[in-house]
Amino acid sequence: xxxxxxxxxxxxxxxxxxxxxxxxxxxxxxxxxxxxxxxxxxxxxxxxxxxxxxxxxxxxxxxxxxxxxxxxxxxxxxxxxxxxxxxxxxxxxxxxxxxxxxxxxxxxxxxxxxxxxxxxxxxxxxxxxxxxxxxxxxxxxxxxxxxxxxxxxxxxxxxxxxxxxxxxxxxxxxxxxxxxxxxxxxxxxxxxxxxxxxxxxxxxxxxxxxxxxxxxxxxxxxxxxxxxxxxxxxxxxxxxxxxxxxxxxxxxxxxxxxxxxxxxxxxxxxxxxxxxxxxxxxxxxxxxxxxxxxxxxxxxxxxxxxxxxxxxxxxxxxxxxxxxxxxxxxxxxxxxxxxxxxxxxxxxxxxxxxx
Amino acid sequence: xxxxxxxxxxxxxxxxxxxxxxxxxxxxxxxxxxxxxxxxxxxxxxxxxxxxxxxxxxxxxxxxxxxxxxxxxxxxxxxxxxxxxxxxxxxxxxxxxxxxxxxxxxxxxxxxxxxxxxxxxxxxxxxxxxxxxxxxxxxxxxxxxxxxxxxxxxxxxxxxxxxxxxxxxxxxxxxxxx
Amino acid sequence: xxxxxxxxxxxxxxxxxxxxxxxxxxxxxxxxxxxxxxxxxxxxxxxxxxxxxxxxxxxxxxxxxxxxxxxxxxxxxxxxxxxxxxxxxxxxxxxxxxxxxxxxxxxxxxxxxxxxxxxxxxxxxxxxxxxxxxxxxxxxxxxxxxxxxxxxxxxxxxxxxxxxxxxxxxxxxxxxxxxxxxxxxxxxxxxxxxxxxxxxxxxxxxxxxxxxxxxxxxxxxxxxxxxxxxxxxxxxxxxxxxxxxxxx
Numbered sequence: 001x002x003x004x005x006x007x008x009x010x011x012x013x014x015x016x017x018x019x020x021x022x023x024x025x026x027x028x029x030x031x032x033x034x035x036x037x038x039x040x041x042x043x044x045x046x047x048x049x050x051x052x053x054x055x056x057x058x059x060x061x062x063x064x065x066x067x068x069x070x071x072x073x074x075x076x077x078x079x080x081x082x083x084x085x086x087x088x089x090x091x092x093x094x095x096x097x098x099x100x101x102x103x104x105x106x107x108x109x110x111x112x113x114x115x116x117x118x119x120x121x122x123x124x125x126x127x128x129x130x131x132x133x134x135x136x137x138x139x140x141x142x143x144x145x146x147x148x149x150x151x152x153x154x155x156x157x158x159x160x161x162x163x164x165x166x167x168x169x170x171x172x173x174x175x176x177x178x179x180x181x182x183x184x185x186x187x188x189x190x191x192x193x194x195x196x197x198x199x200x201x202x203x204x205x206x207x208x209x210x211x212x213x214x215x216x217x218x219x220x221x222x223x224x225x226x227x228x229x230x231x232x233x234x235x236x237x238x239x240x241x242x243x244x245x246x247x248x249x250x251x252x253x254x255x256x257x258x259x260x261x262x263x264x265x266x267x268x269x270x271x272x273x274x275x276x277x278x279x280x281x282x283x284x285x286x287x288x289x290x291x292x293x294x295x296x297x298x299x300x301x302x303x304x305x306x307x308x309x310x311x312x313x314x315x316x317x318x319x320x321x322x323x324x325x326x327x328x329x330x331x332x333x334x335x336x337x338x339x340x341x342x343x344x345x346x347x348x349x350x351x352x353x354x355x
Numbered sequence: 356x357x358x359x360x361x362x363x364x365x366x367x368x369x370x371x372x373x374x375x376x377x378x379x380x381x382x383x384x385x386x387x388x389x390x391x392x393x394x395x396x397x398x399x400x401x402x403x404x405x406x407x408x409x410x411x412x413x414x415x416x417x418x419x420x421x422x423x424x425x426x427x428x429x430x431x432x433x434x435x436x437x438x439x440x441x442x443x444x445x446x447x448x449x450x451x452x453x454x455x456x457x458x459x460x461x462x463x464x465x466x467x468x469x470x471x472x473x474x475x476x477x478x479x480x481x482x483x484x485x486x487x488x489x490x491x492x493x494x495x496x497x498x499x500x501x502x503x504x505x506x507x508x509x510x511x512x513x514x515x516x517x518x519x520x521x522x523x524x525x526x527x528x529x530x531x532x533x
Numbered sequence: 534x535x536x537x538x539x540x541x542x543x544x545x546x547x548x549x550x551x552x553x554x555x556x557x558x559x560x561x562x563x564x565x566x567x568x569x570x571x572x573x574x575x576x577x578x579x580x581x582x583x584x585x586x587x588x589x590x591x592x593x594x595x596x597x598x599x600x601x602x603x604x605x606x607x608x609x610x611x612x613x614x615x616x617x618x619x620x621x622x623x624x625x626x627x628x629x630x631x632x633x634x635x636x637x638x639x640x641x642x643x644x645x646x647x648x649x650x651x652x653x654x655x656x657x658x659x660x661x662x663x664x665x666x667x668x669x670x671x672x673x674x675x676x677x678x679x680x681x682x683x684x685x686x687x688x689x690x691x692x693x694x695x696x697x698x699x700x701x702x703x704x705x706x707x708x709x710x711x712x713x714x715x716x717x718x719x720x721x722x723x724x725x726x727x728x729x730x731x732x733x734x735x736x737x738x739x740x741x742x743x744x745x746x747x748x749x750x751x752x753x754x755x756x757x758x759x760x761x762x763x764x765x766x767x768x769x770x771x772x773x774x775x776x777x778x779x780x781x
Contacts, residue, residue: 003382005375005378005379005382005388005390023611023614023615025611030394030395031394031395049614049615051610051614051644053607053640054636054637054639054640055636057604057607057636057637058604058607058610058636058637058640059607061600061601061604061607061608061611061637062607062608062610062611062614063611064598064600064601064604064607064608064611065580065598065600065607065608065609065610065611065612065613065615066611066612066614066615067611068598068608068611068612069578069598069611069612069615069616070615071611071615073611087601087604088601088604091600091601095598095599114394114395115395170394171391171417171418174391174392174394175389175390175391175392175417176375176378176389176390176391177388177389177390177414177417178382178387178388196578196596196597196598196612197578197596197616197619198575198576198577198578198595198596198616198619199574199575199594199595199596200575200576201574201575202575205545205590205593205594205595205596205597206596206597207590207591207596207597207598207599208597208598208599209590209597209598209599210599211587211599213588256416256417256418259414259415259416259417260415260416260418262415262416263415263416266415337418339420340415340416340420340421341420341421
C-alpha cells in the first residue's frame with residue numbers, strides 16, 4: 001500500500017479499526033478530538049459502535065463493560081480527561097480486562113494548557129489510579145509508529161489481559177506525516193473464555209470483578225498480577241537507540257521529544273561532540289537494561305533525560321544508570337518544548353563541566 | 356537538503372491548506388515530509404500557523420524553530436517569525452496586506468502582492484496559492500507540476516472548474532520571484 | 534407429590550449474606566424468577582453495584598460484572614452495545630444510583646439504553662454503616678446526619694422515579710415495595726414488565742423498590758416494615774410513572 005498523509009489522531013483511530021476495534025467510548029477534549037470524530041464517522045459504516053459518553057468517567061466504565069463482554073474496545077482522551085478515567089483504569093487492571101487507552105498529553109497541572117506535554121509520565125507508568133497495578137505504556141515517536149503500535153496494542157492487551165496505554169502528545173495528535181498501514185503480525189491469542197457473553201445454560205456464570213474481600217485472597221490476586229507483570233517485563237521491553245556507540249553524552253527521550261533530540265545530536269556532531277540517544281518505546285516495562293549497558297561504556301560521561309515536563313522519566317534513567325554515571329535533566333513544561341539549540345547548549349555545559 | 360518552513364497568517368487565509376498541498380506534493384516526489392499545525396483557540400479566527408518540513412533525509416523534530424523559510428500572510432506573523440529565519444534563509448511577505456518592510460539583511464526577502472494578484476484573478480481565496488507558487492519558485496521544495504497534480508486531485512469532480520484558476524495563481528506567484 | 538414452590542434456577546447456590554429482615558433477598562429472588570420465567574437467564578448479563586448488593590455477582594445464576602460505585606449503567610451500556618440481544622440489567626442501591634451514579638443513570642435513560650435497572654431504595658447507605666443517602670427522609674437519622682436530615686442543610690430527598698419519568702426514552706418506570714405479599718406480587722409483575730420492555734427494544738426501564746434496612750435504621754425487621762409503610766411510602770408513592778403503552 002502506498003504512503004498517505006495522515007493526521008496523528010485520525011491515523012490512530014483508523015489503526016484501531018484495522019486492528020478489529022469495533023467499540024469506542026469517548027468524550028471531547030482538546031487535542032485528541034479527531035479520534036472520537038473519526039470513530040463517530042467510521043463506526044456506523046462497519047457495524048461498530050461509537051458512543052459519546054456523558055463524561056470520561058462514564059466512558060471508561062463503558063470500556064470496562066464492553067471489554068468484560070469480550071469486545072475489542074478503545075477510548076481516548078487528553079490529560080485532564082485521563083485523570084477522570086483513572087477510576088475505571090484501576091478497575092480494568094484489577095479485573096484484568098484488555099483494552100486500549102490513548103492519551104494525547106497536554107500541559108498540566110489542572111486545566112493546564114492544550115499544548116503538547118509529557119507530564120503524564122508518572123500517571124501512566126507509576127500508578128495513576130489506586131492500588132498495585134501496571135499499564136503497558138507505548139510511546140510512539142512518529143505517526144507511522146503510532147499506527148503500528150496501536151495495531152499491536154490490541155493484541156498485547158488480549159495476550160496479557162491488561163490495559164495498554166498509547167502515550168502520545170498534542171503534537172503527535174495534530175501533526176500530519178506519511179503513513180503506510182502495514183499488515184501487523186498477529187499474535188496467537190488465548191480465547192476469551194472468561195468474558196461475560198451469557199452462560200447459554202452450558203457453564204457456570206463468568207464474573208468480571210476486581211473485588212477480593214478477603215485480605216489473603218486480595219494479596220494472592222496481587223501476587224498473580226505481579227507474576228503477569230514480570231512476564232511482560234521479560235517479553236515486551238522495546239527501545240530504539242541512535243549513535244550510542246562512542247557517545248560522550250547519552251540523551252534519553254521518548255515520543256516527539258526524541259525527535260527534537262535527534263536534531264540536537266546532529267548539530268552537536270557538526271561541532272565534533274559525540275552524542276547518542278536511547279529512546280524507550282515501551283515506558284512500562286521500562287528499558288532499564290539499555291540505560292545500564294550505556295552506563296557501563298567507558299566513552300559515556302553522562303546521561304541527560306530530555307522531556308516536555310519538569311522531570312519525570314529522569315527518575316527511571318537514574319534507576320537504570322544506578323549511580324554509575326551522572327544523570328542530568330533538561331525539559332520544558334506546560335506545553336512549551338525543548339529546542340534542539342537549548343538541548344545542545346545544555347549538553348555542552350554538562351560536558352564542559354565533566355572535563 | 357531540508358526545507359523547514361513556517362507558514363503563518365490569519366485563520367481563513369488558507370495557511371494550513373498551503374502547507375498541506377506542499378507536503379502532499381513533496382511526498383509524491385518521494386521526499387520526507389511533516390506538517391504540524393498550531394491548534395487551539397487561535398484556530399477559530401485568530402492567527403494560524405503551521406510547521407512544514409520537506410527533506411531528503413528522515414525528519415527529526417516536526418516543529419520548526421529554525422526556519423529555512425517563513426511565509427507571512429499578515430503583519431503579526433511578520434513580527435513574530437522574521438527572527439526565526441536562519442541566516443541565508445528566505446522570508447516571503449504578503450505585501451498586499453503588510454506595508455512594513457523586513458528589517459533583516461542576512462536573509463533573502465521576497466515581497467509578493469498575493470491578495471492583489473488573487474483579486475486580479477477574481478478571488479482572494481487563491482492568495483495562498485499565489486504565495487505557494489512564489490515559495491516553490493524561490494526554494495524548489497516541490498515542482499509546480501506536483502503541486503498542480505495535488506490541486507487537480509483536490510478539486511476533482513464538481514469543483515474542477517477552479518483548477519485553471521489555481522494554476523494561474525500558482526504561475527503568477529512564481530513570476531514574482533526574480 | 535406436586536411441587537408448589539422451588540428455588541428458581543435464576544439464583545445460584547450461594548447463600549445470601551444479607552442481614553436478618555433485609556429485603557434484598559426477596560428482590561434478588563424476584564429478579565431471578567423473572568429472568569428464568571421469561572427464558573432470559575442463559576443469555577443474561579448482570580451488573581452488580583457497590584454497596585450491600587456488591588456480592589450480587591455470586592447470587593445470580595448468569596454472567597455478571599462488578600462495576601465501580603455508581604457506574605453500573607455505564608458498564609451495562611458497554612455490555613449491551615456488545616450483546617444487544619442479551620437481557621442486561623443493573624442492580625443498584627440508593628447511594629450508588631442516586632448519589633455518585635446520578636449522571637450515569639440519567640444519561641443511560643436519556644440514551645434509552647435497552648437495559649433494566651433494579652433500584653433498591655432503603656434511604657440509607659448500608660454497607661458503609663448507615664450514612665445519609667440522597668433518599669434519606671427529612672428528620673431521619675443517619676451516622677452523617679446524627680441530628681436527622683435537615684432540609685435546609687442537606688436538601689430534600691431525591692425522587693428518582695419521578696425524575697427519570699420525565700426522560701423521553703425512559704419508557705418503563707415504576708415504584709414498588711416488598712413489605713407484604715401483595716406488594717411482592719406487584720413488584721414481580723413490574724420487574725417482569727421491565728425486562729419485557731427491554732427485550733422489545735423500546736428503551737430504558739427501571740423499577741424502584743422501596744426497601745428496608747433494619748440494621749442501620751436500628752429497628753427489628755417487623756418495625757422496619759412498619760416504618761417503611763408509615764414514612765417511606767408517603768414520600769415515595771408507589772405506582773407506575775411511565776409505561777410503554779404511553780410511549781408512541
